Amino acid sequence: MRLLVVEDERKVASFIKKGLEEEGDAVDAALDGEEGLRMSLDQLHDLIILDISLPKMDGLQVLK
Numbered sequence: 001m002r003l004l005v006v007e008d009e010r011k012v013a014s015f016i017k018k019g020l021e022e023e024g025d026a027v028d029a030a031l032d033g034e035e036g037l038r039m040s041l042d043q044l045h046d047l048i049i050l051d052i053s054l055p056k057m058d059g060l061q062v063l064k
Contacts, residue, residue, distance in 0.1 A: 005048075
């Protein structure tokens with residue numbers, strides 16, 4: 001599966017990404033809402049893990 005993690009806390013994003021990659025998934029990561037939105041539109045992902053409280057654009061705006 002190809003996954004996208006949108007999380008502004010680097011350590012949390014890294015922890016989630018590493019764990020998912022160990023399970024065999026391809027994982028992209030974004031550190032703010034604008035980057036997450038751009039990445040979600042540029043590539044097809046099977047699942048997006050989206051934080052609500054993000055800089056530049058919050059998770060609910062990204063979701064809309």
